[in-house]
Amino acid sequence: WYQRRVRGQCFQIARDSPQVNLKVIPVDPVMFSFWLISAMPFASQQRVEMLQEDSVVIRLVNQLRHLEDLGRHFYCCISCGWEIIKSSNLISMSTDSPFFVNPNGNVFETVTAYSVSNTLTSAIEPTEKDSWFPGYAWTFIQCWCCMSHLGWKFIAVSPTTSPSVFYGVRRAAKILQELQVETFGSMEKKEKVE
Numbered sequence: 481w482y483q484r485r486v487r488g489q490c491f492q493i494a495r496d497s498p499q500v501n502l503k504v505i506p507v508d509p510v511m512f513s514f515w516l517i518s519a520m521p522f523a524s525q526q527r528v529e530m531l532q533e534d535s536v537v538i539r540l541v542n543q544l545r546h547l548e549d550l551g552r553h554f555y556c557c558i559s560c561g562w563e564i565i566k567s568s569n570l571i572s573m574s575t576d577s578p579f580f581v582n583p584n585g586n587v588f589e590t591v592t593a594y595s596v597s598n599t600l601t602s603a604i605e606p607t608e609k610d611s612w613f614p615g616y617a618w619t620f621i622q623c624w625c626c627m628s629h630l631g632w633k634f635i636a637v638s639p640t641t642s643p644s645v646f647y648g649v650r651r652a653a654k655i656l657q658e659l660q661v662e663t664f665g666s667m668e669k670k671e672k673v674e
Contacts, residue, residue, distance in 0.1 A: 513539045522546055524578055555591070558653055560626035562598045565649060569595040573613060573634075573646060580612045580648075589651040590631060596647045598624045606635050612648070615641050621649075628653060 533539040553567035573592040599621045606617035616634040631649040
């Protein structure tokens with residue numbers, strides 16, 4: 481039952497995500513639970529906790545809980561509070577680590593998304609030089625409201641590469657917001673610094 485429910489939730493998220501190949505989803509519950517860890521946009525700490533869980537049923541229940549939470553969260557610019565990413569738009573583009581190092585030695589922890597809002601793309605021509613993602617050129621993105629550096633836009637060099645565009649947002653440039661629905665139907669933002 482849990483696997484079917486998690487699989488259904490996964491399909492809902494994956495059908496809008498060009499990065500997930502629905503044809504390679506494992507049938508075996510154990511393999512499916514490990515596939516979810518690598519394919520879905522879980523935070524690093526969540527991945528560690530899931531990998532440490534011995535029970536496949538408990539692991540799937542935890543994954544379902546995290547997947548259901550995706551629709552209730554969004555990320556905002558830490559400088560001005562403008563919404564930049566809905567959690568449901570997050571994708572996992574790196575199987576290794578969310579940490580990347582530029583040529584100057586600066587370390588960036590990033591989340592990747594196939595869609596962002598309220599951002600401006602730099603007028604600088606995208607470049608493949610020093611790209612963290614082979615086959616993608618990059619350029620900077622800034623907050624539309626306060627002009628803070630949020631991260632990078634990655635554009636596929638080849639038309640056959642999927643996704644054709646995605647975004648890497650610096651973890652230090654954003655805060656997590658959770659939509660809280662009050663009993664009278666009003667919406668209130670609950671802030672959590674990540």
